[in-house]
Structures are given as C-alpha cells and as structure tokens.
Amino acid sequence: MTRQPLQNPAPIGGFSPPQINSLEDTGLSPLWLQDLVLKVLYFRGYLTGFKIAEEITLPFAGVTDQLLTTLKQEKFIEVRSSQGGLGEGAYTYGITGAGIIRAREAMERSQYAGPAPVPFAVYNEAIRRQKSGRLSVTTRTMRQILSQMVISESTFQRLGPALNSGSSIFMYGPPGNGKTSIARAFGNLVLSQSMYIPYALYLDGQVIKVYDAVSHSVAPDNESANGTPATGNLRSNTRRDPRWIKIRRPFIVVGGELTLEGLDLVFDDTTKFYEAPFQVKANGGILLIDDFGRQQVRPRDLLNRWIVPLENRVDYLRLHTGRKVEVPFDVLIVFSTNLPPKDLVDEAFLRRLRHKVEIGDPSFEEYREIFKRVAQDKRVEYNDQGLAYLLQEWYIKRNRKLRASHPRDLLDQILDISSYLAIPATMSREMIDHAGKAYFVDI
Known part of the structure; x- marks a missing residue:
C-alpha cells in the first residue's frame, strides 16, 4: 500500500488536504475501497456514480470511476439506468447477487459504510x-x-x-x-x-x-x-x-x-x-x-x-x-x-x-459589580440600598459565603415573584426576602 504524501501546504498550521487524482493517492488498497463501495450500495440501494463518490468522499474522475469500472467488469455491480450525454457519473448503479455475497463477507469484517478513511x-x-x-x-x-x-x-x-x-x-x-x-x-x-x-x-x-x-x-x-x-x-x-x-x-x-x-x-x-x-x-x-x-x-x-x-x-x-x-x-x-x-x-x-x-469567592465590590451587570441585563431596577440589605441580612448575619452565581439566581427569583404578583421587579426589602427564602437553604 502506498503512503499518501502530504503536499500543498496552506496557512492552516502549514497543512491543507492534498489533491486526490488517483486511487494510489488515497493511500488505501483498491480492494478495500471496492468493498466500501459495495457496502454503500448494499445499504443505500441504487445510486448514481456521483452519489457514490459523495458517499465515500472521493473524487469521481480518476478514483470512484475506476472502482466502478472494476466492479462492473467483475460483475459485482451493474448499470440500472443511464442518462445520455451526462457521462458515467450520472449512471445509476445497483449491486448484483455476486456483489451482495462479497458485501456480506466484507461486513463480517466491518460494517463501516461511510466516507473513505485517511491513513493513520x-x-x-x-x-x-x-x-x-x-x-x-x-x-x-x-x-x-x-x-x-x-x-x-x-x-x-x-x-x-x-x-x-x-x-x-x-x-x-x-x-x-x-x-x-x-x-x-x-x-x-x-x-x-x-x-x-x-x-x-x-x-x-x-x-x-x-x-x-x-x-x-x-x-x-x-x-x-x-x-x-x-x-x-x-x-x-x-x-x-x-x-x-x-x-x-x-x-x-x-x-x-x-x-x-x-x-x-x-x-x-x-x-x-x-x-x-x-x-x-x-x-x-x-x-x-x-x-x-x-x-x-x-x-x-x-x-x-x-x-x-x-x-x-x-x-x-x-x-x-x-x-x-x-x-x-x-x-x-x-x-x-x-x-x-x-x-x-x-x-x-x-x-x-x-x-x-x-477561582475564589468574589469580594464585596466584585459581587456588587456582578449584581449591577446582571440586574441591567435582566431589566431589574438596581439600587445600592437593596444590595446593602441583601448582604447584611442574608450573608453577613448568616455567615454565608458570596458566590458569583448568586446575583443571577436571586434576580431570577425576583423576576418569578414579580411576575406571579403582577408587580414591578425591584430590589425592595420585601422582594429580597422573598427571593432569599426561596433560594437559600441552610445545610
């Protein structure tokens, strides 16, 4: 088996997939690729030459057409219909009885029937x-x-x-x-x-x-x-x-x-x-x-x-x-x-x-900045007095740690409560206490 060369470097880290012009360029055995085509036809039914090339992700000209020609000559596939003037890629191919036997033998080794692989x-x-x-x-x-x-x-x-x-x-x-x-x-x-x-x-x-x-x-x-x-x-x-x-x-x-x-x-x-x-x-x-x-x-x-x-x-x-x-x-x-x-x-x-x-707990100042940003994003009216009450009653008095996720979760609670009560979402003491009772659990 011939190893596929790497060529045509491009700016993506110095690599671009090389051109494929022949079966030899794939780096894969023609017999293995023939089995792949037969498995595709076995699973998919009748396909055009162009569709087979698309299924195994190889060019039709010079590669897939060569595989189809060999398989036709050996009576593993046959042309079921053709459209004049559009070339062999437009022919519809079907698998024969002999092809089905070979496809099943191939599937005992592997049922893979998709894009042709690249050498490791x-x-x-x-x-x-x-x-x-x-x-x-x-x-x-x-x-x-x-x-x-x-x-x-x-x-x-x-x-x-x-x-x-x-x-x-x-x-x-x-x-x-x-x-x-x-x-x-x-x-x-x-x-x-x-x-x-x-x-x-x-x-x-x-x-x-x-x-x-x-x-x-x-x-x-x-x-x-x-x-x-x-x-x-x-x-x-x-x-x-x-x-x-x-x-x-x-x-x-x-x-x-x-x-x-x-x-x-x-x-x-x-x-x-x-x-x-x-x-x-x-x-x-x-x-x-x-x-x-x-x-x-x-x-x-x-x-x-x-x-x-x-x-x-x-x-x-x-x-x-x-x-x-x-x-x-x-x-x-x-x-x-x-x-x-x-x-x-x-x-x-x-x-x-x-x-x-x-990644530690936020400071009080960082917590305040997070709360302001989240309140603005969620369209909840922010005020320092409400935040000071929250920190004093629900954190300092209860010896609770600050967490960066708390502002988002508490403001979601306020939005849920305000929607239920049909009142504006604000940082009032009542709203904060409702949110704190619904959110915090002492463990």
Missing part, C-alpha cells in the same frame, strides 16, 4: 503541522473574551499564560464562581480558529471514526485559520482531498460520564469499527473535564491516565487486537473541580499540571 500516519502528521496554527492570547485578547465576567486582577493575570501554554490547567474553588464559564470563554476563542480533520482513520484494516457532528462544528471552506475570509492563495482548493473536513478547533466538554474506557478506542462489537476517544476528537483544541472528581472512576486513576500525554504530548491507544499505536496529543486539558485539591491529587501529580488557578 497521514493524520498524525497533519495534526503536528496544524499545531503551529494556534493563536497566542495577550492581555487585550483576554479582556475581550472575559469581558462579561467579573474576575479579580490577580486571577485574571494567571489565566492568560495558562491558556497560552496549550498544555493543562487545573481550576479549583467553590462552586458557582465561574470556572466552567471561564473554560467556555476559552472555548469561544478556540472556536474562532479552524483546522482540518478527517472523517475517519484507517489502521491495519480497521476504521476509526473521528468526525462527530455533536462535538465538531463545520467551518466555511473559504475561511482562513484565524476565522477571517480567505483571500488570494488562501482560498480552498476545489480539488483537495474531500476525506478531510474543515472544522472550528474543537471545544469538548465531558463530566461525570467520563470513564477510563472512554479515553481509549471504543470498538463496537456489532458494527466492527471504532469511535475515537474524547481526547482524539479534541486534538487541536480544548478538552474540559468538568466537575472533576465526580466521575465513576477514582480521580487518582483518571489522572494517572494523563501522565504520559501531558508530559510527552503523545498518547497511546489500544486496538482490540492488542496493538498499541501512538497519536499526537495536541490538546489543552482543563480540569475544573469544586472539591479541595488535597482530596483529589497528590503533590507529585500537581507538579505535572502546568498551571493551577484558584
């Missing part, structure tokens, strides 16, 4: 090339992406270098102070950039699905790496390998559902192909492990799984055959937890995490 080695090289496409943030950029949040200056100045590291961030602190919101703001910045990923990978006869419509957001094909319209030679090459799709750099969130098994190749015994794990789908972007410590697996076991990837920037995945393969680990891992670090990790592991950032 080509994917690894593409991810390494696109690593340089990341943008570095400055203080100005950070103030823009966090403009909707009220954060202490000391915390703010620690977040920028952490994001630029592209390595790992451990954010900890009490619940409700914006850890997840900060991570999502990072994600919005990442989503402004684009990169290429393949629909699927080919390794030792096995298929690994990478593109996930839930996890990945498609980017316009005429957009440059930094999210601006491409000009001149930045415009997409219409002949580029269609097995690759341009996406926004990923921002993937996992929570309590994360398990050790979910960090390795997931093999489906029924369909007989793999689903890429979270960190592979997140390559080139951010993986947020939210509510860390609440997973079904022990935190220590989960963290031990990250030691090699975090230190060496490579990960190792295992096929069900037992073979291990190396894959680039170009992911910014963000651990976000409400639990005390001492209850989760030891000092040795914390040293391996590049940046540790505590």
Whole structure:
C-alpha cells in the first residue's frame, strides 16, 4: 500500500488536504475501497456514480470511476439506468447477487459504510503541522473574551499564560464562581480558529471514526485559520482531498460520564469499527473535564491516565487486537473541580499540571459589580440600598459565603415573584426576602 504524501501546504498550521487524482493517492488498497463501495450500495440501494463518490468522499474522475469500472467488469455491480450525454457519473448503479455475497463477507469484517478513511500516519502528521496554527492570547485578547465576567486582577493575570501554554490547567474553588464559564470563554476563542480533520482513520484494516457532528462544528471552506475570509492563495482548493473536513478547533466538554474506557478506542462489537476517544476528537483544541472528581472512576486513576500525554504530548491507544499505536496529543486539558485539591491529587501529580488557578469567592465590590451587570441585563431596577440589605441580612448575619452565581439566581427569583404578583421587579426589602427564602437553604 502506498503512503499518501502530504503536499500543498496552506496557512492552516502549514497543512491543507492534498489533491486526490488517483486511487494510489488515497493511500488505501483498491480492494478495500471496492468493498466500501459495495457496502454503500448494499445499504443505500441504487445510486448514481456521483452519489457514490459523495458517499465515500472521493473524487469521481480518476478514483470512484475506476472502482466502478472494476466492479462492473467483475460483475459485482451493474448499470440500472443511464442518462445520455451526462457521462458515467450520472449512471445509476445497483449491486448484483455476486456483489451482495462479497458485501456480506466484507461486513463480517466491518460494517463501516461511510466516507473513505485517511491513513493513520497521514493524520498524525497533519495534526503536528496544524499545531503551529494556534493563536497566542495577550492581555487585550483576554479582556475581550472575559469581558462579561467579573474576575479579580490577580486571577485574571494567571489565566492568560495558562491558556497560552496549550498544555493543562487545573481550576479549583467553590462552586458557582465561574470556572466552567471561564473554560467556555476559552472555548469561544478556540472556536474562532479552524483546522482540518478527517472523517475517519484507517489502521491495519480497521476504521476509526473521528468526525462527530455533536462535538465538531463545520467551518466555511473559504475561511482562513484565524476565522477571517480567505483571500488570494488562501482560498480552498476545489480539488483537495474531500476525506478531510474543515472544522472550528474543537471545544469538548465531558463530566461525570467520563470513564477510563472512554479515553481509549471504543470498538463496537456489532458494527466492527471504532469511535475515537474524547481526547482524539479534541486534538487541536480544548478538552474540559468538568466537575472533576465526580466521575465513576477514582480521580487518582483518571489522572494517572494523563501522565504520559501531558508530559510527552503523545498518547497511546489500544486496538482490540492488542496493538498499541501512538497519536499526537495536541490538546489543552482543563480540569475544573469544586472539591479541595488535597482530596483529589497528590503533590507529585500537581507538579505535572502546568498551571493551577484558584477561582475564589468574589469580594464585596466584585459581587456588587456582578449584581449591577446582571440586574441591567435582566431589566431589574438596581439600587445600592437593596444590595446593602441583601448582604447584611442574608450573608453577613448568616455567615454565608458570596458566590458569583448568586446575583443571577436571586434576580431570577425576583423576576418569578414579580411576575406571579403582577408587580414591578425591584430590589425592595420585601422582594429580597422573598427571593432569599426561596433560594437559600441552610445545610
């Protein structure tokens, strides 16, 4: 099998999918591709040549047409109808009895019938090339992406270098102070950039699905790496390998559902192909492990799984055959937890995490600023006297901690109460007491 060359570098981290002009350019066995066509016809029924090329994401001229010609000659498919003058791509093809037998034999090995995969080695090289496409943030950029949040200056100045590291961030602190919101703001910045990923990978006869419509957001094909319209030679090459799709750099969130098994190749015994794990789908972007410590697996076991990837920037995945393969680990891992670090990790592991950032409770002044912003956004009449009453009666007297999420939740309570009583939403003492009784619970 000939390895597909990487060529035609473009500004997206120095990588652009190369042209596909022949079967040899795919890096895949013609016999394997023939089986793929037969499985597509087996599942989809009658299709035109152009539709078959679209289903397997390969050019018709010089590639799919060659596969169809061979399959016709060997009596595995037949032309069911043709439209004169429109060429072979407009012919409608159907699978024969011999083709059905071969398709079923192929499905015993794998039922995958979708976009043709990209050789695993080509994917690894593409991810390494696109690593340089990341943008570095400055203080100005950070103030823009966090403009909707009220954060202490000391915390703010620690977040920028952490994001630029592209390595790992451990954010900890009490619940409700914006850890997840900060991570999502990072994600919005990442989503402004684009990169290429393949629909699927080919390794030792096995298929690994990478593109996930839930996890990945498609980017316009005429957009440059930094999210601006491409000009001149930045415009997409219409002949580029269609097995690759341009996406926004990923921002993937996992929570309590994360398990050790979910960090390795997931093999489906029924369909007989793999689903890429979270960190592979997140390559080139951010993986947020939210509510860390609440997973079904022990935190220590989960963290031990990250030691090699975090230190060496490579990960190792295992096929069900037992073979291990190396894959680039170009992911910014963000651990976000409400639990005390001492209850989760030891000092040795914390040293391996590049940046540790505590997101603490807001000060009284920060709480006031948050309350003013949220009141304006929710169109609740703000006044300092009402806030002073709230702080004195519901926080200071009760020895209650301030939380950055409280203003939003309390003002929602006021809106609910005012709507029910058909009176204006204000920060009167009565409204504040109603909201406090409905919202706070002494534990």
